[in-house]
Amino acid sequence: MKIFKQMKPFYWNERKRLIISILSLTCATGMNLMYTKLLQFLIDDVIVNEKYELVLTFSFTAAGVIIAKSGMQYLYGFTGARVGNKMVLRLRNACYEKLQYLPYSYYETAKTGDLIARMTVDMDAVRNFIGFDFAQFINMGLTIIFGSVMMLTISWKLALLTLITTPILIWLTFRLDRKAQPAYRDTRSAMSQLSSVAQENIAGIRTVKSFNGMGHEINKFSDKNERYRNKQYEAAKTVAKHYPVIELMANICPILLLIFGGMHVIRGSLSLGELAALFSLTWLIISPMWWIAFHINKYSQAKASGERIFELLQLETSRCMPERTREDAAIPINGEIRFQDVSFYYKENSSTPALLHFSLVASPGSVVGIIGSTGSGKSTILKLLIGAYKIKKGEITIDGKNYDEWHSSDIKQSIAPVFQETYLFAATIRDNIAFGVDNPSDEEITQAAMKAQAHEFISMLPMGYDTVIGERGIGLSGGQRQRIAIARALIRKPKILILDDATSALDMETEYKLQNALKDELAQTTCFIMANRISSIRHADEIIVLDKGQILQRGTHQDLVSLEGPYRSIYLSQYDDSIHKHNHLTLTVEGGEQ
Numbered sequence: 001m002k003i004f005k006q007m008k009p010f011y012w013n014e015r016k017r018l019i020i021s022i023l024s025l026t027c028a029t030g031m032n033l034m035y036t037k038l039l040q041f042l043i044d045d046v047i048v049n050e051k052y053e054l055v056l057t058f059s060f061t062a063a064g065v066i067i068a069k070s071g072m073q074y075l076y077g078f079t080g081a082r083v084g085n086k087m088v089l090r091l092r093n094a095c096y097e098k099l100q101y102l103p104y105s106y107y108e109t110a111k112t113g114d115l116i117a118r119m120t121v122d123m124d125a126v127r128n129f130i131g132f133d134f135a136q137f138i139n140m141g142l143t144i145i146f147g148s149v150m151m152l153t154i155s156w157k158l159a160l161l162t163l164i165t166t167p168i169l170i171w172l173t174f175r176l177d178r179k180a181q182p183a184y185r186d187t188r189s190a191m192s193q194l195s196s197v198a199q200e201n202i203a204g205i206r207t208v209k210s211f212n213g214m215g216h217e218i219n220k221f222s223d224k225n226e227r228y229r230n231k232q233y234e235a236a237k238t239v240a241k242h243y244p245v246i247e248l249m250a251n252i253c254p255i256l257l258l259i260f261g262g263m264h265v266i267r268g269s270l271s272l273g274e275l276a277a278l279f280s281l282t283w284l285i286i287s288p289m290w291w292i293a294f295h296i297n298k299y300s301q302a303k304a305s306g307e308r309i310f311e312l313l314q315l316e317t318s319r320c321m322p323e324r325t326r327e328d329a330a331i332p333i334n335g336e337i338r339f340q341d342v343s344f345y346y347k348e349n350s351s352t353p354a355l356l357h358f359s360l361v362a363s364p365g366s367v368v369g370i371i372g373s374t375g376s377g378k379s380t381i382l383k384l385l386i387g388a389y390k391i392k393k394g395e396i397t398i399d400g401k402n403y404d405e406w407h408s409s410d411i412k413q414s415i416a417p418v419f420q421e422t423y424l425f426a427a428t429i430r431d432n433i434a435f436g437v438d439n440p441s442d443e444e445i446t447q448a449a450m451k452a453q454a455h456e457f458i459s460m461l462p463m464g465y466d467t468v469i470g471e472r473g474i475g476l477s478g479g480q481r482q483r484i485a486i487a488r489a490l491i492r493k494p495k496i497l498i499l500d501d502a503t504s505a506l507d508m509e510t511e512y513k514l515q516n517a518l519k520d521e522l523a524q525t526t527c528f529i530m531a532n533r534i535s536s537i538r539h540a541d542e543i544i545v546l547d548k549g550q551i552l553q554r555g556t557h558q559d560l561v562s563l564e565g566p567y568r569s570i571y572l573s574q575y576d577d578s579i580h581k582h583n584h585l586t587l588t589v590e591g592g593e594q
């Protein structure tokens with residue numbers, strides 16, 4: 001029950017409805033108990049005593065009880081559904097909010113399908129339990145108590161004899177719960193894995209198709225599907241093994257009653273009506289006990305689901321930067337960034353640093369270019385700048401203040417990153433550019449697109465800025481997607497702009513135009529440009545050459561290109577062809593050929 005106590009904040013607001021739902025179900029069951037009395041009255045007073053004039057009274061009373069019971073059941077269903085739905089609404093929103101604030105590191109291993117299963121299948125299990133099964137649980141308890149009392153008042157000896165097997169019945173149901181719970185947990189986890197495989201496949205379907213990996217994918221899905229089936233089968237086997245024994249135990253009770261109760265009726269110590277009432281009461285008591293197993297199953301499923309939901313809700317959110325309170329005024333950021341002897345390891349006990357003794361000073365409005373082979377640590381610098389990870393060695397400051405002392409909202413308002421992998425939403429180009437900015441004007445959107453060199457191609461699309469692009473930007477070229485992502489960063493008018501390999505798909509001419517536009521418009525913005533191409537960073541105020549997280553060289557393009565070293569080697573490897581072409585052209589012109 002601990003998990004449902006933890007969930008209290010999500011359904012406690014609805015406690016009045018929850019109580020109404022429980023009470024109405026209890027009343028409906030009370031009507032069932034009344035039936036048994038009516039039955040006794042019909043047999044003993046109307047039929048045996050031949051008072052047929054009471055038939056009409058009996059019929060009206062019975063009809064009244066039926067109508068009242070239906071009304072109560074409607075109320076139970078209606079209020080229960082409201083409680084369940086409201087609770088799940090809050091719970092789902094809370095989970096979604098949590099997903100927004102979980103650290104980046106969480107998403108490096110998280111499985112989308114599993115998260116979606118928690119937000120859907122698990123939520124439904126919890127909703128059904130809180131909305132319906134919880135009331136059923138209480139109702140079962142009350143039925144057993146009141147039904148037993150009624151039986152005891154009719155004939156305590158027969159009541160005790162009849163209910164003799166019920167402790168075994170209850171023990172069996174609890175045993176079933178113990179066995180079923182792990183089986184259900186496994187089933188849910190298998191379902192999550194199945195959803196993850198399907199989700200991953202759909203996300204990467206282009207790679208799958210182009211590498212002819214359909215067969216492999218089908219087998220992978222089939223394995224997971226089989227695993228899910230097996231887990232379901234194991235759970236069903238556990239339940240199926242217990243149910244016949246439970247049913248047998250349940251059936252012994254009325255049989256005992258019929259044997260011994262029948263003998264009492266023959267001897268005249270019990271009326272026929274009392275036996276009929278006892279018989280009805282026995283079933284009224286036994287069926288909840290029998291169904292207790294079913295409801296315990298539901299409870300087990302809901303508990304397992306609730307635990308999975310709470311596991312998500314209890315995860316630690318992002319880095320421990322203070323959030324701004326209402327009283328705190330926003331502090332404008334100027335854009336001076338310092339890395340002081342920063343060393344960073346992704347894993348605590350890792351011996352390979354992603355950055356080692358990394359230092360830099362970027363004054364406001366300056367451009368820092370970072371170049372290096374793959375895995376040299378360029379994206380890591382971006383991740384540290386956006387606060388994705390907390391550093392333990394060294395210090396990062398913004399305008400002289402330690403990064404962690406800033407309010408995260410101040411930093412987020414001032415930093416605009418453009419990631420290596422462009423992510424666009426399945427929405428219009430306008431919405432993609434405007435993402436994260438409150439109601440920007442058309443003018444602002446167009447201006448941002450112009451600076452990002454995206455306006456021209458957007459204007460040529462039949463629907464212009466209202467063109468709806470597919471999931472992850474499908475329908476646009478890589479370079480077009482990158483320019484929309486850059487426009488999305490520029491519309492924020494950031495104080496710090498980070499372009500992580502964000503122009504890799506642009507042709508040299510467009511990249512050059514973009515650089516000029518940024519130079520004009522972002523004179524006050526500190527720019528970090530991580531790239532593999534010299535052309536992307538040659539105009540930077542300082543260029544840093546990274547390798548395995550360490551700085552190999554730093555300086556301006558002119559400085560570095562004139563020195564023997566890795567930068568010059570990269571330069572020559574990238575510009576060799578154009579130098580040869582240039583020399584060839586010069587020679588041919590000078591030699592008078594052509």
Ligand SMILES: Nc1ncnc2c1ncn2[C@@H]1O[C@H](COP(=O)(O)OP(=O)(O)OP(=O)(O)O)[C@@H](O)[C@H]1O
Nearest residue numbers: 108346354372373374375376377378379380381420
């Ligand atoms: N989430 C992570 N967990 C563990 N190691 C990581 C993680 N991300 C990156 N690394 C490792 O950190 C090192 C630096 O990676 P980083 O992504 O910063 O390189 P990069 O220079 O941006 O490379 P590329 O140009 O290929 O994108 C690499 O050795 C990489 O394997």
